[in-house]
Amino acid sequence: KQEVTQIPAALSVPEGENLVLNCSFTDSAIYNLQWFRQDPGKGLTSLLLIQSSQREQTSGRLNASLDKSSGRSTLYIAASQPGDSATYLCAVQAGANSKLTFGKGITLSVRP
């Protein structure tokens, strides 16, 4: 059974800092991995989707990497801003018709 772990559960950094959020998964046979953002009281918003054949994806100040063999992904946020404060969840999909398995998320607080 696939398990997705995100540690730590919470992180607080000063504005402007570059930071890395980690995600690990137990079964390396994945189809894709996605990073989502969730603001308080809101639904999830997709940030980046990495197919199993890819190593990384970039969108603006965000860069997500994938290392299937080690069961790890990282989300890099450059020059963090208070508006980046949210919970970040990663999710893996085992196959094209499989469900997403989510981690519990990392709650990020960026202090002005």
Added chain:
Amino acid sequence: DAGVIQSPRHEVTEMGQEVTLRCKPISGHDYLFWYRQTMMRGLELLIYFNNNVPIDDSGMPEDRFSAKMPNASFSTLKIQPSEPRDSAVYFCASSHRQGSDTQYFGPGTRLTVL
């Protein structure tokens, strides 16, 4: 497009009552997903539909939960009878294709069962 629409946004009910949650997916999306989020268990998939047909309901916790999708633009998740342990945020999401496309989430329904 208005995105995925869910109603109600908040629901407070008493144990034993029937609860119906509603979802309108993004037009043109073939897949619809129902999730439940709690602090203890995180985000869990309850059931998903493809072209209005339930494909995987293995996440539905018990017979008290049922979901329907009578047409491409509407789905319901019903709990009957409701119990306090059903208190959670329920999300609906939709996608065009399951494998390669991301899922778009609605704002959720916060359910409190007293």
